[in-house]
Amino acid sequence: MAALEEIPGPPGLPFLGNVQDVNPISPLASIERLAGIYGSIFKLNIGGSEKLWISSQALLNEVCDEKRFTKIVSGSLEEVRHGVGDGLFTANYGEENWGLAHRVLMPDDFTRLALDSIALCAMGTRFNSFYREEMHPFVGAMSGFLVESGARAQRPAIANYFMRSAQAKFDSDIALLQSVAKELLAERRANPNDKKDLLNAMINGRDPKTGKGLSDSNILNNMITFLIAGHETTSGMLSFLFYYLLKNPSAYQAAQREVDGVVGKGPITIDHLSKLPYIEACLRETLRLNPPAPVISFYPLPDSTESPIIIGGKYEVKPGQSILALIPEIHRDPTVYGDDADLFKPERMLDEPFRNLPPNAWKPFGNGMRGCIGRPFAWQEALLAVAMLLQNLNFRMDDPSYNLLIKQTLSIKPNGFYMRASLRDGIDSLDLEKMLHVDTSKERLSENDQKLSKDLSSSGKPKQPMSIFYGSSSGTCEALARNLAREASGRGYEARVDPLDAAVDKIPKGQPVILISSSYEGQAPDNARHFVEWLENLKGSDRLKDIKYAVYGCGNHDWVATYQRIPKLLDTEFENNGATRIADTGVGDVAAGDIFEAFDKWQDSCLWTQLASSAVPEEDVGLEIDIDSSARSSRLRQDVRESIVLSNKVLTAPGVPEKRHISLKLPTAASTPEPEVREKIEYLGKEGFNQEVFLKRRSPLDILEEYPSAALSLGDFLAMLPPMRIRQYSISSSPFHDPTVATLTWSVLDAVSKAGESKRYLGVASNYLSSVEEGDRVHVSVRPSRGSFHPPTDLENTPVIYICAGTGLAPFRGFVQERALQIAAGRKLAAAYLFIGCGHPDKDSLFSEELKKWEADGVVKLHYAFSQSPEISKGCRHVQDRLWEEREELRNVFQSGAKLYVCGSSMVGEGVSVMTKKIYAEAADLLGKTKTDEEVEDWFQSIKNDRFASDVFT
Structure with a gap:
């Protein structure tokens, strides 16, 4: 036996242990953070009880051995016993009623339940939640009961004695749950029937082993258990599923195509459900990333003779010690799911790759004999719900910038996630009811024409409709769209403005359709991704015949490979699918100058000259101004929220461009x-x-x-001003350090104006941020980086090379800070190299002392390039020069699987790209495999977004 190792864990406080390491509001996020720091196993001491947490497939596979370990009822589930006693999910090891209920309810009758809601199918009752504004009282009591159960699990038992009002509410919720269950049971006993449902199974069933039936108290406990478990977990699964589908348009479109191909336009039958493999894969992948029950608790069998009890070959488990399996982290184990384990990829869960997974790599339904007995029912219910929704409706996010937040009770669900639904093209509300019950696959569906209001202009003639759709990440294209709508009003049009995703399968005909979009590293903006995916899958049909369109694109020519990619795609796909172009595609280049001026010129010279003959001009146009300084956050249309400034300090010496570091407490x-x-x-x-x-x-x-x-009137002056846009900065701290605080590191733009030496050219956002003080409030929205600009999943085996200049250091400070925490916790990570370009070591070398300490601790190896002092950086003035100087070491590291990350200006990005290709070409020459320029470029494109990630700003 190998030598035993100490199980790592955060240091605790006397008597309290690690209570401060777990946030009682979001305990799961706290535990996942600790798993990110300490790795596959760590220990926590809460209230004098030391528990082990595991987060790898290998360790879970061991503790799933029911000859060594069994389920333990603890935490929130232990508190739920106050309401459901020894029900199937809350019974302790060895309790007689669990065995009775499990054997009675396991026959096939349960898996053949009719496909409806859990209450109707299992107990023959309707809660009719969709027919009233308020939820059924059972649902409210259930929610309160679960929330309080979670809260009670987080506080000492003695504290519950003093919380009289909470205890009274807890007791009343339990009483209501039991009252509803008693009414259902009494009604069934008074009016028996021969339905093959769960309630009859519990009333009439007999244990084949002992011949005993279930007592009324056990029936009531299990009725409440099934209503809670069936409602909570399935609703959570469906909510997470639609979040991931809407974040991944290609998966959404593939799922909808599968429903169309298998079901068509008729009602869904039981036979269809076995023919939806892609939707099944989507459900499996959803449960992999966010299993509604995120923790499974184990402990060694009470009668175990194993001594000592060892897991992982080197960690000792004490008799009776709890082992909690963190399922979301186990489902992201890179040794099983690879470096893209954090991504939603349903293809990995199709039947064959799913069957080939290692044992216990996918555990959303619990373990063995104590696994979820309602799994078959839940699976059919989910398949039916998803198929019906995708068959008849299109969905889009209410807020395309929304990123997943978790709400936790007994299970987990998305918090604050809303989506908008619209009937699919060719379906109207009058047909929908018939479609759910009658096979209309051979009938012609009614035309779903969009009827826009015909407002009268001041000339008394009706305005003509126009639709303007935009794809926008930072707000520029949306601002252009709304400016165009105002201009259209004065030219006789009633324009409607929507994001491009609102046009999926619903592009209006008989009116001008204007598309305005940008690209982000060649990809569609968040609120245009579903539209682009849908458009690409039309594949040269005549679906867009009779549609008249024009496209205006925004971009930056510094990104040569992806410049104007999405606008060009929109134009090409519209033309290929039968649409008629109104005007030549407009091009706005951010790097070339004023994009609003370019847009105005395109309107005047191209768009309106082509539309001039078809609209009725407005005769009198007025402007009313309402100044509202309190609504800035909503006007930005970016879901920003108020944060509090904790500190704001200068990082540079006097006489050089100012760079600052701010800490924010999140939320004519x-x-x-x-x-x-x-x-x-x-x-x-x-x-x-x-x-x-x-x-x-x-x-x-x-x-x-x-x-x-x-x-100049105030109205004319305001009309001349471009709308304020959000500013995006990289976060320069790690959430592992403090998930409630984010820091920013930025350059303050303050230069002599070209309009005259007496004037200053000031950056709006950078100077505003430089002026805020501790306690001030600013509006922020925290968003994840797009693409692959994240630390690798397999930190132990993937070296990293960070390359930056100036405040491009910001994200890498966060990455290295995270590594420092992980290494301090005992994890052995692959090597990290940080290349930094700046002016002078004593003037603008940011975070130099902090970085030196991390280098001394073995966290990262530093390589500087000082433009003003090249003599102390091996003669290198620029960061790409230092790459060339260290190229031999870099080649070796890259060959061992390293990932490269670049952050800085477009000049830095271009310089690093050129140097990376030069190093590769030289390496090929040394091996006698000389590459042409074209071959070098092909290689470079092949590693982008996989092993070469960039975050480049202008």
Whole structure:
């Protein structure tokens, strides 16, 4: 036997143990954070009881051996026993009633229950939750009972004695649950029937081993158990499923196509459910990532003779000690699911790869004899619900920027997740009821024309409809869309503005359709991903015949490979599927200048000249202004929330561009009277615009200050201003350090204005942030990085190379801070290298002392390039020069599976890309395998988003 090792864990406090390491509001997130730090096994001492937590498939496989370990009822589940006693899910090891109920309820009758809700199928009653505004009282009592059970599990037992009101509510909820169950049981005994449902099985069933039946108290306990378990877990599974489908448009479209191909337009039957393998894979993958019951508790068999009890070949388990399996982390074990274990990929859960998984790698339904007895029913219920919804409805996120938040009671569910539903094309509300019950596959469905309101213009003539759809991540394209809608109103159109995802399968005909979108590293914006996926799957049909469209694209030419990819795709796919182009595609280049000016020119020279003959111009246009300074967060349309400033400090020495670090606690001329002034302003608006306004970055306010006699109304002035957009910064801290605090590291833009030496050119957001003080509140929205810009899943075996310049260090400080915590906890991680470009070691070398300490602790190896002091950085002025200097070591590390990460300006991104290709080409030459430029470029493209991740900003 190998030498035993001490099981790691966070240091605790006297008497209290690790109570401060677990947030009582979100305990699961706290435990997952600790698993990220300590690895596959760690211990926690809560209230004097030391429990082990495991988070790997190998360890779970051991404790699932029912000859060595068994389920233990603890935590929230132990508190649930107050309401359901020794029901199937809460009975302790060896309790007689569990064996009786399990043997009575295991026959096939249970798996052949009719497909409806758990209450109707199992107990012949209807709660009719959809027919009233308020939930049935049972649901409210159940929710309160579960929330309080979770709360009681987190506090010392003696505390419950003093919380009289909470105890009274707990008791009343239990009483209501039992009262409803008693009424159902009494009604069935008074009016018996021969239904083959769960209630009759419990009333009439006899244990084949002992011949005993279930007592009324045991029947009541199990009735409540099934109502709670059947409602909580299935609703959670479906909520998570639709979150992942809407976040992954290709999976959503594949699932909907499967339903269309198997079921068609008729009612769904039992025969269809076995022919939906992709939806089954989606359900399995959903349960892998977010099993509604996220923890399974074990302990050694009480009568075990094993001594000592060893798991993992080196960790001792004490007799009676609890072992809690953290299922969401086990389901992400990279040794089983690979480096993309955090991604939603249903293909890995199709029948064949699912069957080939190692034992106990997928455990959402519990273990062995104590596994979920309702699994077959829940599976059929979920398949039916998903198929019916996808057959008849299209869905999109209410907030495309929403990222998963967890609400935890006995089980887990998404918190704050809302989606919008609309009938699919060709289906209207009058047909839907018939479609659910009558086979209409051979009938022609009614046309679902969008009827837009025909508002009258001031000329008394009806306006014509126009639809404007946008794909926007930062708000620019949405601002363009809304500006176009205002302009359209004055030209005789009634324009409707929606995100592109709202147009899936519902693009209006008989009116102009304008598409405005950007690309993000070649991918569609969040609120356009489903539309792009749907459009690409039309595959050259005539589905878009009779649609007239125009496309305007926003992009940045610095990203050569992906510049304007999504706008070009929209234009090409519309044309290929039969639509008619109204005007040439417009192109807005952020790097080239004012994107709003370019958009105005496209409107005037292309769009409106083609539409001029078909609309009725507005004769009188007025402008009303309502100034509301309190609604900024909603106007930004980015789901921002208020955060509190904890600290704000300067990182650089005087005399160099200022860089700062902040900690945030989460959550016209015609109106000018003077001829000379009019003449100068007209010049600025025409031939002098580029030289005197754009290149000098002069704002409308600069011009008004220079020509104060220009009489400009407030409305005209506001119309000239581009709308405020959100600013996006990389977080420079790790949630493992403190999940309630995020830090930002940024450069303050404060330079001499090109409009005159007496003026300063100030960055709006960077200067605002530099002025906030401790206790101030700012509005923020925390979002994950897109693509592969995340630490690798298999930290122990994947080396990392971080490359940055300036404040591009921000995300890597967070990555390295996380590594420092993991290494301090005893984990052995693969090597990490950090290449940093900056000016001078004494002036703008950010976090230098912190980084030196981490290097001394073996967390990361540092390589600097000082542009002002190259003599102390091996002659390297720029970070890409330092890459070349260290290329031999980098080649060896890369060959061992390393991932490269780059963060900085577009110049840094381009410089690192060029140098990476140069190092590869030289390596090929050394091996006698010289590569052409084209072959080198193909290699580089093949590693992007897999082993080369970038976060480049302008």
